[in-house]
Amino acid sequence: MVEKFGTCLKKYFPRGPKIEMEFVISISLVILTLVMFNMRKTVTISVDGKNIKAVTLGHSYRKVLASNGIKIGPRDKVVPSLDSKVKDKSKLTIKRAVRVEVEVDGKKLSTESAEDSVEKLLKSENIRISNLDRVYPSREHAILRGMKIVVTRVQIKDLKESRAIKYETVLKNDAQIKYGDKKLLQEGQNGEKEIVTRVTYENGKEVSRKTMREIVKKEPVKKVVAVGTLTGNTLSRGESIDYARSVKMKATAYTADYQSTGKRPGDPAFGITASGTVARRDTEKYSSIAVDPRVIPLGTKLYVEGYGYAVAEDTGGAIKGNRVDLFFNSNSEASNWGVKWVDVYVIG
Known part of the structure; x- marks a missing residue:
């Protein structure tokens, strides 16, 4: 020059x-x-974090790199741009692209990238991801040479369907209907419900299904059938009554005294049954007896062989299973009865 x-x-x-x-x-x-x-200008050239000092008379960073024998790949990132004007004591940053593999939508893409994160790489490759999609490694993960990125497409759908609610059939014993006969009292009708199910898909395949809610649109109507329990039979003593069933039971006897009940006259509960009635022995009508409510419900009318008609009104600590305790007005009557095995007929 x-x-x-x-x-x-x-x-x-x-x-x-x-x-x-x-x-x-x-x-x-x-x-x-x-x-x-x-x-003359001094420029610091940073290549993947390693700094090089360069003195140049060039007007653009492209000439600075050319004069220093530094080549730029098509995917490398350079800041500032290569054609921008060189400033003294400036810094030129070069990030080399590395090869990575992306697996998405059933395809494998091999590419080079100098992006800072997985998310930016996907954006630069025009690969759109939703908030539901799973990305591995994470979207914020730095790009590393040879890394493999997997994008799993996730879809969630809420499916609605209507299902029938089957009606129940209720059987009711009816002592007015002959034993074994049935009578339809009310026709049953199915109800209807709407079920919302959340289905999760990964890459188009279902991976989970969860019921979110059930909404009853129509209540079912129960079918009610009366079942006859009326039977005509002759008791052992020749008397004829209608009864539903008979049970062989152990029969003992008790009175209202302290020895039987633990209560004395003057006690508010003296002579009162578990049902709240006054214990009685009535040979013309119904007498009070104690039962196990799990076997014979309280309030059930009975006929006890050798004792007569009775109502299950009382309970007792020792009265368990197939056992009844018959009420008498006096200790002598109770003592005369003793303990017997008798047929007990359920009549209502």
């Missing part, structure tokens, strides 16, 4: 004295040197 400058001076000053010519050339060289010094 200096030689060209000297040649240029000789062209415009061909006849001047030699000393004057040399003086002009010297002054010009000094000026040129000062100009070139002022045009």
Whole structure:
């Protein structure tokens, strides 16, 4: 460049004295040197975190890299841009692209990227991901050489369907209907319910199903059938009654006294049954007896062989299972009864 400058001076000053010519050339060289010094810029080039100092007269970063033998790949990221104007004491950052593999939508994509994160890489490759989609490694994970990124498409759908609610059949004993016969009292009707099921799909395949809610749209109507329990039979003593069933039971006897009940006259509960009635022995109508409510419900009318008609009104600590305790008005009557196995007929 200096030689060209000297040649240029000789062209415009061909006849001047030699000393004057040399003086002009010297002054010009000094000026040129000062100009070139002022045009010189220092740039720090950072390549994947490693810094290189470079001095340049170039006007663009592209020329800076070319003069330093640094090549840029098509996927490398350079900041500032290669064609931007060089500034003194500036820093040029280069991030080299690395090869990664992306598995998404049934395809495998091999690409190079210099992006900072998995999410930015996917965006740069025009791979859209929803908030439900699963990405491995995570979307915030830094890009590493040779890494494999897997995108699992996730879909959630709420499915609605109507289902029938089957009606129940209720059987009711009816002592007014002959044993074994049945009578329809109420026709049954199915109800209807709406079921909302949440189904989760991964890459188009169902992976889970969960019932979210059930809404009854129509209540079912029970079917009610009366079942006859009326039977006509002759008791052992020749008396004929209608009864539903008979049970062989152990029969004992008790009175209202302290020995049987643990209560004395004057006690508010003296002579009162578990049903709240006054214990009685009525040979013309119904007498009070104690039962195990798990076997014979309280309030059931009975006929006890050798004792007569009775109502299950009382209970007792020792009256368990197939056992009844018959009430008598006196200790002598209770003592005469003793303990017997008798047939007990359920009549209502």
